[in-house]
Amino acid sequence: MFNNGYNNNSRNGLNSMSSTSSSTTTTTQTTSSSSSSSAATTNSQTQSLIKAYFKTPEGRYKLHSEKTRPPNLLPYSYAKSISQVTVAQLKDKPSQPALTPSFSTTGVRSAAARLLGGNGGKALSFVGGSGYSKTSNGSSRSSHFGGSNGTHYTNSSSHGGKGFFLVFNVGDTVYISDLNSPDKDPIKSLHFSNSNPVCHAFDSEAKDGHDLLIGLSSGDIYSVSLRQQLQDSGKKLVGAQHYNKEGSVSSSRCTSIVWVPKGNGVFVAAHADGNLYVYEKSKDSAAESSFPVIKDHTQFSVSHSRSSKSNPISRWHICQGSVNSIAYSPDGTYLATVGRDGYLRVFDYSKEQLIFGGKSYYGALLCCAWSPDEKYILTGGEEDLVTVWSMEDRKVVAWGEGHNSWVSGVAFDSYWSPPSSDDTEENIVYRFGSVGQDTKLLLWDLPMDEIVVPLRRSSLGGSPTFSTGSQSSHWDSTCPVGTLQPAPSMRDVPKLSPLVAHCVHSEPLSGLVFTEEAILTASWEGHVKIWKRPGEPESKSNSESLVGASSKDQPLMGKGYTESLKSKPLAESKSNNSKTLLGASSKDQQSLTSKGGVFNFKEMSKSTRLGYLP
Amino acid sequence: MGAAGSKLEKALGDQFPEGERYFGLENFGNTCYCNSVLQALYFCVPFREQLLEYYSSNKSTGDAEENLLTCLADLFTQISSQKKKTGVIAPKRFVQRLKKQNELFRSYMHQDAHEFLNFLLNELVDILEKEAQAAKSDQETSPPEKMVNGPKNAQANGSHKDPLVTWVHKNFQGILTNETRCLRCETVTARDETFFDLSLDIEQNSSITSCLKNFSSTETLNAEDKFFCDKCCSLQEAQKRMKIKKPPHILVIHLKRFKYIEQLGRYKKLSYRVVFPLELKLSNTVEDAESEYSLFAVVVHVGSGPNHGHYVSLVKSHNHWLFFDDENVEMIDESAVQTFFGSAQEYSSNTDHGYILFYESLGTSNKS
Numbered sequence: 016m017f018n019n020g021y022n023n024n025s026r027n028g029l030n031s032m033s034s035t036s037s038s039t040t041t042t043t044q045t046t047s048s049s050s051s052s053s054a055a056t057t058n059s060q061t062q063s064l065i066k067a068y069f070k071t072p073e074g075r076y077k078l079h080s081e082k083t084r085p086p087n088l089l090p091y092s093y094a095k096s097i098s099q100v101t102v103a104q105l106k107d108k109p110s111q112p113a114l115t116p117s118f119s120t121t122g123v124r125s126a127a128a129r130l131l132g133g134n135g136g137k138a139l140s141f142v143g144g145s146g147y148s149k150t151s152n153g154s155s156r157s158s159h160f161g162g163s164n165g166t167h168y169t170n171s172s173s174h175g176g177k178g179f180f181l182v183f184n185v186g187d188t189v190y191i192s193d194l195n196s197p198d199k200d201p202i203k204s205l206h207f208s209n210s211n212p213v214c215h216a217f218d219s220e221a222k223d224g225h226d227l228l229i230g231l232s233s234g235d236i237y238s239v240s241l242r243q244q245l246q247d248s249g250k251k252l253v254g255a256q257h258y259n260k261e262g263s264v265s266s267s268r269c270t271s272i273v274w275v276p277k278g279n280g281v282f283v284a285a286h287a288d289g290n291l292y293v294y295e296k297s298k299d300s301a302a303e304s305s306f307p308v309i310k311d312h313t314q315f316s317v318s319h320s321r322s323s324k325s326n327p328i329s330r331w332h333i334c335q336g337s338v339n340s341i342a343y344s345p346d347g348t349y350l351a352t353v354g355r356d357g358y359l360r361v362f363d364y365s366k367e368q369l370i371f372g373g374k375s376y377y378g379a380l381l382c383c384a385w386s387p388d389e390k391y392i393l394t395g396g397e398e399d400l401v402t403v404w405s406m407e408d409r410k411v412v413a414w415g416e417g418h419n420s421w422v423s424g425v426a427f428d429s430y431w432s433p434p435s436s437d438d439t440e441e442n443i444v445y446r447f448g449s450v451g452q453d454t455k456l457l458l459w460d461l462p463m464d465e466i467v468v469p470l471r472r473s474s475l476g477g478s479p480t481f482s483t484g485s486q487s488s489h490w491d492s493t494c495p496v497g498t499l500q501p502a503p504s505m506r507d508v509p510k511l512s513p514l515v516a517h518c519v520h521s522e523p524l525s526g527l528v529f530t531e532e533a534i535l536t537a538s539w540e541g542h543v544k545i546w547k548r549p550g551e552p553e554s555k556s557n558s559e560s561l562v563g564a565s566s567k568d569q570p571l572m573g574k575g576y577t578e579s580l581k582s583k584p585l586a587e588s589k590s591n592n593s594k595t596l597l598g599a600s601s602k603d604q605q606s607l608t609s610k611g612g613v614f615n616f617k618e619m620s621k622s623t624r625l626g627y628l629p
Numbered sequence: 630m631g632a633a634g635s636k637l638e639k640a641l642g643d644q645f646p647e648g649e650r651y652f653g654l655e656n657f658g659n660t661c662y663c664n665s666v667l668q669a670l671y672f673c674v675p676f677r678e679q680l681l682e683y684y685s686s687n688k689s690t691g692d693a694e695e696n697l698l699t700c701l702a703d704l705f706t707q708i709s710s711q712k713k714k715t716g717v718i719a720p721k722r723f724v725q726r727l728k729k730q731n732e733l734f735r736s737y738m739h740q741d742a743h744e745f746l747n748f749l750l751n752e753l754v755d756i757l758e759k760e761a762q763a764a765k766s767d768q769e770t771s772p773p774e775k776m777v778n779g780p781k782n783a784q785a786n787g788s789h790k791d792p793l794v795t796w797v798h799k800n801f802q803g804i805l806t807n808e809t810r811c812l813r814c815e816t817v818t819a820r821d822e823t824f825f826d827l828s829l830d831i832e833q834n835s836s837i838t839s840c841l842k843n844f845s846s847t848e849t850l851n852a853e854d855k856f857f858c859d860k861c862c863s864l865q866e867a868q869k870r871m872k873i874k875k876p877p878h879i880l881v882i883h884l885k886r887f888k889y890i891e892q893l894g895r896y897k898k899l900s901y902r903v904v905f906p907l908e909l910k911l912s913n914t915v916e917d918a919e920s921e922y923s924l925f926a927v928v929v930h931v932g933s934g935p936n937h938g939h940y941v942s943l944v945k946s947h948n949h950w951l952f953f954d955d956e957n958v959e960m961i962d963e964s965a966v967q968t969f970f971g972s973a974q975e976y977s978s979n980t981d982h983g984y985i986l987f988y989e990s991l992g993t994s995n996k997s
Contacts, residue, residue: 287964337964357908377921378906397906399838419832419839421904452904452973454834504919505912522973523834523902539973 069517071458073434074549079533082192083199084185084541096211096232100537101182102194102528103217103227103241179530180241182227184212185541189229191245194530194545206250210235216282217241218274225256225296228282230269234262236284238296258284258294258326263303265290271340275364276347281328285338285352292327299324306330315360317367331367333360340382344389349406351392353380358499359394359404371409372499376400381421382526386445387429391461393447395422401449403461403511409494411503413461417513420453424526424537428458430548431529448534450524456536456546457513519544637715637951640960645714646947652708653956655719661955662742663724665940666749667704668953669926669987672944673879677705679796687760697749698756700726717956742928742940743826743883743985750797750825757795801825803877806915809850811858812866818859821874826881826985833901834973837882837909837986845872845913873914880911880922880988887935896935900979902971905986907963922988929969930984941981943969 067078084098179194189212190201205212210233218226224240229252231237236258247253259265267288275281280296289312304320304327312335319329336355343350349370350362357375362368378397385392391412392404401415401422431446445461494500520538528535534546637651654664671677684702700723708718730752794802807820829840847870850856856867884903887896909922925945932938941954943966950966952959969983 377908377910397836397904397908398910399836420834420836421906452834452836452902453839505910 065518065521069456069515069546071515071549076534076546076548079545079547080197081199081545082181082183082194082201082543084183084188084190085200085204088186096184096186096213097525097539098183098185098537098541099214099525100528100535100543101215101217102530102535103180103182103191104219105178105180105242106219180245181535181543182215182217182241183537183541183543184215184229187211189215190541191241192543203245204250205229205244205252207231209233214269214272216272216274220277221274222280223297224254225280228272228274228284230272230284232268234259234265234267234269234286236269236272236294238282256296259292259303264292264306264327264330268337270337273341273343276343276345278347283341283343283350284327285333285341287337289332289334289336289338289354291331291333291338291341291352293329293331294326295328298326298328302326304328315369329367331362334358336379339379342383342385342392344385345387346389349385349389351383351385353383353394353396355379357396357502359383359392359402360499361392361404361406361409369497369499371494371496373404373409373411373494374500374502375402376414376502376505378421381423382425384426384447386427386447391427391445393425393427393449395425395449395451397421399451401425401447401457401459401511409496410500411508413511414508415449415457415459415511415513417457417459417516418449418451418453418455420451420523422449422451423524424450426527426529428529428534430531448527448529450519450527450536452523454518454520454522454524454538456515456517456519456524456527456534458515459511459513461511519546635715637958637960641949644949646949649714649946650708650711651715651946651951651958652711653717653953653958655717655721656955657719657721657724659740660720660724661940662740662745663727664720664955665928665942665953666742666746666985667701667720667723668942668944669928669985670701670746670749671705671708672926672946673800673987673989675989676797676800676879677709679800680705681709683796695722695726696756697723697726697730697752701749701753715958741887742930743828746881746928746985747825750801753797754795757797758793761793761795798823800879801877801881803827803873803880804875806872806874808870808872809856810868811856811861812868814858814860814865816858816860824877826883828883828885831884831886831899831901831903835901835903837903837905838912840884840903841882841911841913845870871913873911876911876914876920876990878990880909880990882986882988884982884984884986886930886982886984898930898933898935898938898982900933900972900975900977900982902973903983904967904970905983907966909988920990920992923991924966924986925989926987927966927969927983928985928987929981931981933980938980940984 068075070076181190181192181194183190183192187207187210189205189207191203191205192198192201196202210231212229213232214230216228224243225238227239227241227244229237229239237252237255238258239252239255243254244252259269265286265288267286267290269284270287271285273283275283275293281293282296283291283293285291290309302322302325304322304325306318306320309316309332312332314332315334316332317329318332320327333352334354334356338352338354341350341352343364348364350364352360352362354360357377357379358372359375359380360372361370363370375394375396376398380394380396382395383392390406392406394402394404395418396402399416399418399420399422401418402411403413403415404410405412426448428446428448433444433446443463445463447459447461449457449459451457519536520542522538522540522542524536525539526537528537533548535543536546537543638645654667656664680702684699684706704718704720704723711718731748802823802825805822805824807822809818809820810816811818827841827844829837829844831840832843847868849866849868851866855864856869857863858865858867882905886899886901888899889895890897905924905927907924909924910919911922912919923945927943929941929943930938931941939954941952943961944951944953950961950963952961952965968979969981971982972979
């Protein structure tokens, strides 16, 4: 009597082999765009590819370049921890004698040039408008990033100066890549022998040299100067300050680490035991503070160090279970935390007081981010939702439905501005993005007049239970200060649908970063893709129609989310990217051809292994 | 094994829950499918308590003949009445009984934990129903007690066997409603079905939430698969949708990791990464139930194919997570549960995949 009618055997049918399996085995060799996706699209009957672009109302975002770990890493070394990415900007600092010791840039260049056989000047500068590319001197830039075995890393001479860098952790190593270089491989690796680096943060406004923070799974924390690391040729941290040595203050995993904005070297580390520790980088890291035992693990409490000289200077006990992510509001007034218990908590940082908190629909919350104006907070979690919280109302104002798995990264796009059409000033639109373990990047618009009136619902879930009519008390009032709110009911929260849903990697994603020129997406295993923003509208160039042609062969992704695009003319990108475009399109073709062959072979070999149960 | 037990006791220390027993189960050769499910059921506390209660209250009525219910109750009693807190028990009688009764089951290729769970729960219900029937006919030949609430048409045509709500039903049974809307006359036909578990199709890099959504997504019946509309008296195109009318107290979710591949003529294991949260709400319900569920057990299939492999289980007991692998019992961290989600890439070295999930409802607020 059970399991007869509702096994749904007939529903999805038996997907053909080609739709249920993927051919992704050699990701150590290739990057995900050319090694195909494992296609999580519903009922897709065809193997889906990861497209090298996606469309938005303002135009196409195109895959500009990729950064990844060295190709020869063994899976066990990168599967141990989740890769996170930080964008670091080193500003021009002409005189920093302490940081540029006896290490001559010419020496590096010649070393690099020797290894390269003389074409050290081919670096392609792409990130226009950053100031960096304009001042770069082609002949002084090296694009050599280690030999084929990936063990040698030389640093490019220009990195002693300025520019944008990517910091990402894979396994027991932190890699640094030059964001402006087209090369995939990192320019620097920092190896940790005892524990895995799991989180990091960068402060481009740091007063003295130490601008990069690295948190480890052992709980240990380091602060270093990024510039100094780039100028050193070794694989170890140089000139590092070491905090929470061997986990002497907290031996639980460091889950998130942030600089306090305008905090003069104060930073906060979140740990898996539910605590935050506040450090001052200028203070002695050798003498470590001790804190009283936490009496009630369910209660928020702050303890200050008795000694004014030692680190950490205070401990905030937030919740039971892990604090998964923390974020300061842009001016440093507020601190948001999310954790295993499913609560977002917003604190007044200087007063050390809870302003408000609220529960996820269900499950843990994994990530959080502030709007540039500090009015809204995004969270993502294990209920597959992106939640928009209002600081003013101190509650949930919208749920973004569109991910098919847990939401691992959220961010507002602070560079995006609403189309300058006849929009009235009242209707401020926010753009934000989210990435998930469903391998997708989703972009969302948050139009403020629609937040008041819940409208948009996905046609797929067309269920009468989600009817928008009944408004309960959830909307009648703001929530009182200093309280934790329970999860709202599904029908009480307006739903947002994504503007774009794009499969960007073949594996779960860990985070995203908006920069002025691009969106960066990072996957768990240390692949970073840089999606260049649409340029000014322009007539199609030859190269673009070429891509258009090749992309027609690709199956559509994203379950028709693109249909929800507003019918605005799609802006096309200008600029010098014909090279990139050609590269992308040839990659696609390559993956198409290679897939056919490899794929069939694998299925054959798999079939021979299969047998019946004993 | 004794050493392993004491290790677990040491690990728990004075946090060892009062009155709780953590015993491994001996493997009699390929009986891990059985052991893993038995552990999950044992730590399904309402089920265990009601089984033991039923057993103790019916024991006095003389020696009932041995069946799977008595064997299961014996086994659970044996575990719970151990003097030691940890150790190993041989579920010999239960397995023997299962094998005796199980020829039909064994004649298929499955030594599948889900099949076993299904078989066991059905068997328990059958036994309870038979006993109730016998008790009734002993007393008088009055019509058996009707079901208080629940499906009217689920088994309406079997008039001789009116559904009885046993404690097994109370724990595991939910009701699905299958709504079919004829696209010609727009008539909606709703048919209710009971279930003990939900079998979900899975996709790579998805979540249980997403699989549940797909389970309840609208499907169009057309072409060769048209719907016979009673009103139109003909085959018509229709839209079908499955929703949960009454969520069960214990929600058992079976991930369809073993997929029949037509071209191969055999089953293949899908190692997909399917994340399952420790707390869950059902959104595909008819009414806004929104009662929260908490994960308390996971039966894990270990191995790359359907034909070989191993079963283990993860169990949450008194806020500690335990790992049961036949004789061995270990304490694990809650965060270790996520190592059983599956592989984000195919052909991964990780072959331990969550296969059956057991969630218990936390609230009773929206019970009908």
